[in-house]
Amino acid sequence: AWRKHSATEFNTKEEFEKDLVRHIETTLARSMYNCDELAAYSGTALAFRDRLIMEWNKTQQRQTFKDQKRVYYLSLEFLMGRTLDNAMLNVGLKDTARDGLNDLGFRIEDVINQEHDAALGNGGLGRLAACFLDSMATLNYPAWGYGLRYRYGIFKQEIVNGYQVEVPDYWLDNNPWEFPRHEITVDIQFYGNVKKYQDESGKIAHSWEDGEIVQAIAYDVPIPGYGTKTTNNLRLWSSKASSGEFDFQKFNAGDYESAVADQQRAETISAVLYPNDNLERGKELRLKQQYFWCAASLFDIVRRFKKTKRAWGEFPDQVAIQLNDTHPTLAIVELQRILIDKEGLEWDEAWQIVTKTFGYTNHTVLPEALEKWSVPLMQNLLPRHLQIIYEINLFFLQTVEKRFPNDREILSRVSIIEESHPKMVRMAYLAIIGSHKVNGVAELHSDLLKTTLFKDFVKIYGPDRFTNVTNGITPRRWLHQANPRLSALIAEKLGSHDFLKDLTLLDKIEAFVDDKAFREEWAVIKRENKLRLAEHIKATTGYDVNPNALFDVQVKRIHEYKRQQLNIFGVIHRYLSIKDMSAEEKKKVVPRVSIFGGKAAPGYWMAKTIIHLINKVADVVNKDPEIGDLLKVIFIADYNVSKAEIICPASDISEHISTAGTEGSGTSNMKFVLNGGLIIGTCDGANIEITREIGEQNIFLFGNLAEDVEDLRHKHFYGDFKLDPQLERVFDAIKDNMFGDNAQFSALTSSIDEHGDYYLVSDDFNSYITTHGMVDEAFLNQEEWLAKSITSVARMGFFSMDRVTNEYADSIWNVEPLDVTEPT
Ligand code: 26W
Numbered sequence: 117a118w119r120k121h122s123a124t125e126f127n128t129k130e131e132f133e134k135d136l137v138r139h140i141e142t143t144l145a146r147s148m149y150n151c152d153e154l155a156a157y158s159g160t161a162l163a164f165r166d167r168l169i170m171e172w173n174k175t176q177q178r179q180t181f182k183d184q185k186r187v188y189y190l191s192l193e194f195l196m197g198r199t200l201d202n203a204m205l206n207v208g209l210k211d212t213a214r215d216g217l218n219d220l221g222f223r224i225e226d227v228i229n230q231e232h233d234a235a236l237g238n239g240g241l242g243r244l245a246a247c248f249l250d251s252m253a254t255l256n257y258p259a260w261g262y263g264l265r266y267r268y269g270i271f272k273q274e275i276v277n278g279y280q281v282e283v284p285d286y287w288l289d290n291n292p293w294e295f296p297r298h299e300i301t302v303d304i305q306f307y308g309n310v311k312k313y314q315d316e317s318g319k320i321a322h323s324w325e326d327g328e329i330v331q332a333i334a335y336d337v338p339i340p341g342y343g344t345k346t347t348n349n350l351r352l353w354s355s356k357a358s359s360g361e362f363d364f365q366k367f368n369a370g371d372y373e374s375a376v377a378d379q380q381r382a383e384t385i386s387a388v389l390y391p392n393d394n395l396e397r398g399k400e401l402r403l404k405q406q407y408f409w410c411a412a413s414l415f416d417i418v419r420r421f422k423k424t425k426r427a428w429g430e431f432p433d434q435v436a437i438q439l440n441d442t443h444p445t446l447a448i449v450e451l452q453r454i455l456i457d458k459e460g461l462e463w464d465e466a467w468q469i470v471t472k473t474f475g476y477t478n479h480t481v482l483p484e485a486l487e488k489w490s491v492p493l494m495q496n497l498l499p500r501h502l503q504i505i506y507e508i509n510l511f512f513l514q515t516v517e518k519r520f521p522n523d524r525e526i527l528s529r530v531s532i533i534e535e536s537h538p539k540m541v542r543m544a545y546l547a548i549i550g551s552h553k554v555n556g557v558a559e560l561h562s563d564l565l566k567t568t569l570f571k572d573f574v575k576i577y578g579p580d581r582f583t584n585v586t587n588g589i590t591p592r593r594w595l596h597q598a599n600p601r602l603s604a605l606i607a608e609k610l611g612s613h614d615f616l617k618d619l620t621l622l623d624k625i626e627a628f629v630d631d632k633a634f635r636e637e638w639a640v641i642k643r644e645n646k647l648r649l650a651e652h653i654k655a656t657t658g659y660d661v662n663p664n665a666l667f668d669v670q671v672k673r674i675h676e677y678k679r680q681q682l683n684i685f686g687v688i689h690r691y692l693s694i695k696d697m698s699a700e701e702k703k704k705v706v707p708r709v710s711i712f713g714g715k716a717a718p719g720y721w722m723a724k725t726i727i728h729l730i731n732k733v734a735d736v737v738n739k740d741p742e743i744g745d746l747l748k749v750i751f752i753a754d755y756n757v758s759k760a761e762i763i764c765p766a767s768d769i770s771e772h773i774s775t776a777g778t779e780g781s782g783t784s785n786m787k788f789v790l791n792g793g794l795i796i797g798t799c800d801g802a803n804i805e806i807t808r809e810i811g812e813q814n815i816f817l818f819g820n821l822a823e824d825v826e827d828l829r830h831k832h833f834y835g836d837f838k839l840d841p842q843l844e845r846v847f848d849a850i851k852d853n854m855f856g857d858n859a860q861f862s863a864l865t866s867s868i869d870e871h872g873d874y875y876l877v878s879d880d881f882n883s884y885i886t887t888h889g890m891v892d893e894a895f896l897n898q899e900e901w902l903a904k905s906i907t908s909v910a911r912m913g914f915f916s917m918d919r920v921t922n923e924y925a926d927s928i929w930n931v932e933p934l935d936v937t938e939p940t
Contacts, residue, residue, distance in 0.1 A: 161292045168347055237270065272285050322457055404497065554581055
């Protein structure tokens, strides 16, 4: 049974203080006399960690004992953010800690701020993985995450003279949340060659030999659920040179340098997170990362399964593996290899097991993001895997040929191998063929997958393999933690915090939409959140912003398809309009703060140009005495999870304005609405379902539809292109050097007015500007604005990550929750 109390489970303020002081004095070997905020953070983290460890151990024992089917979520990215605040809230002892820290002279906010973000991800995909972990633990699913323990997370962004500068994110020193498992290691092989031989029964078998070995070491991170005892495990692999005979000999022979070089080469595998978002570059080290992580995880999963002594046929009844995009697709091949080469299963039996085990989630239709690996590269690095891929392809194409005997074209279209020079392995196709379910992340996106990218596969497999699970977000971090006052107000009205576990309960606050006092409090909370952001802006940029102004926010990775350029051109348009106004006219202007944030991939020149333009526009606008408070432009450097927690509660409006059909889902759109911000957006990704849930009177939609995009692009291509006249005015200002030397921005403007405007900035500009006019108009009527805000929040229940997790559990994984507190 669950032991209620133990030496390391404080429950009162006094017990917490005792634990805190003990950790500071012994674990940290510091004295209370020179205890600074960092030490207070570490001590608090260690005290809470002790509690988590107890629950974690018991959860793992219980899950092992019950031996139910488990989910393994394979993701190359986990964008976790900070852990302490989340742990305090999940355990339900944040107030206790606040009081205890107060007694010792600390403000809990300052202590929380000492923590470095765990930023092992680029953006939406990595954060989705983190939200999954939170929900799976909260809903008591037996689930593990598997990823890489990068020594460097996503780079830190500094803005120097308006340019992005990347600084390494070395985050591991003093990280109390990870546990090295030096006893859990896996040897991973690369290169080498394949030998054919006859086994005892005379059957032809294969062995992969003479490769280079790198060691994977497990680091475990506890993942507590909210208001539950379940604490799941996130296992991150770190690479190290294998301490084999070979190095030892080199070392003894005095070849110290070469032994060290080998070691560094091995450690390089898990050294850095690739900072590209939506761009595949085909680098060998990235493929090494992928295989290293897949092979270590699969070995671990298979080892755990084998301990139960079950028959192989039961593997898919015990194990569900979800592939977060195609990055872990090699896991499919690795499992097939283990089953046929190591465990001696027949091909067909093994392949049945494999396809029943895997599910694949696609996050993007952008062609440049689709992973393809060159055949020669794979031949060299993973010779046996390439053979197996060819075999999978052969069997697959044979069945396609049988089904479509008169269609010669289809074979080359769906082949895993693209017949280019060099030949390429199409990872998405391999992922579809090796999985029993493939899902997109919002309705429009899943429909587009079925009608465009994966159309042939729908013909081959039928529609059942393809499904939609619209993304969500965890309300624990994105409401309760990021916006404690709003969470408290809602709890006060609903009588409890139960909505954090069942977000559909939010609909009950719609009854208070006309309640004057409630509205007043709602408005006060938004204002305080805006003040907090204003303080952050002042501290980091030096600019003063007016908290009464309309806060207009676009924070996300910088990408042409997300169209931050549309936003900044709109800002310039607004600036020019204000400058043309008489003093009388200016009085009617709704003051605005346009806030941007986001990182550009280091090699993505156009994205960096957009950042540069935003900062140059800020320089000019913010210092223009004719403008005053009517317009401010802010670029918040180094947007990350902990900054998102400050920014999301502070928006009046946020922008989700991708070219229709390009954004898989988007999840920050949900975060902003859940925090009472309205949104302006295109009919893209989850914006469409947000509209359906909250009502179209509560959202500002604009722009061309996905179904029009192809035609428009086609027209542009054939010369039928006329720059929108209002956008032309903006371009003229840029070309007049209003924001500095125009040469710096010519690639950006010419991509639109000369090179086909692929992202339809000009086509959507008029509609965008008009819609922003409607936003201003609406903001003037604060009472109605508040009603929209409250109504929208009330209707956001659908976007809980818990709904998402249950849908995956039911329709893809076939797993059940497990109550870990039940007596054995
Ligand atoms: C191979 C390079 C690469 C790296 C990352 C390609 C693609 C990616 C990710 C798929 C990019 C990403 O984060 N996609 C986002 O996933 C979110 C979660 O489903 C969606 O909400 C976003 O719309 C989608 O852009």
